[in-house]
Amino acid sequence: MTFQPESLDPEEVQTRVDEAVADNRVVLFMKGNRLMPQCGYSAKAVDLISQYVDEFETVDVLPALPHYREALKEKSDWETIPQTFVDGEFVGGSDILEELDERGDLEATLTGAN
Template structure:
């Protein structure tokens, strides 16, 4: 495993829910990262954001790590789930909430 892959692997495993994104959870720097932030915030899921704009090695390396060309990228318990479109579609279908519950991650119930 290369050094960048080892760093990315450590980030992926550093929290139950990790998003490689442009910007931070509090200040997303693109609309797609913002959508994923909003979805996770709405669900009340604790998560960690990794700002790819701060590190070009991670920005490029994450694409090879996941074999996925775009950012943001959502990981749950170390497993790559997908980008913004997949996250949004899973959320709208209730599949994202079910995945979190299946993995033992508590989700705030929508009223």
Template structure:
């Protein structure tokens, strides 16, 4: 299985996936910490997280998968949502909460 297949399987088999540096409980960069915190504030209690620091192939592959050069990357229902700035803007506008509710991953 190729790295792209692995990524595709992860984002399609999990309602919410965060590719990040570190883990939700121990983020390794401020941007990853911010997105993890926004998910928590949005009522997302469970989601798949992938620590890109643990696998260089995934770290490079995820940038190619979404054609997005930076990490973190958030996926909801298999769709690329964005990185830290986009997620933050969507959260502040209430759009992220709506997207999460529509995806059935939060009650709020």
């Protein structure tokens, strides 16, 4: 049997993005999933977030990458994957997460703790 990638149209993807951002305090749009990231930048984002937050949502963009890229860009004005949103706001990709961590600000950004 031939593997058929999930077929999603742009509107369905936009809805998935909107709902994932609205319904989860922390959501990471990434290539692959938490256990099997399919890109080094996504793996780095998972590692950085996992230091401070046990439960966060991940959305694998690979089944409809061009649509996710467009839907996310619409929301964040950011071109690349991964993308992290906290409390409905775009935080950044893996470099920004790393910068926040180096400044000692990532935990508070992810948890809301001061």
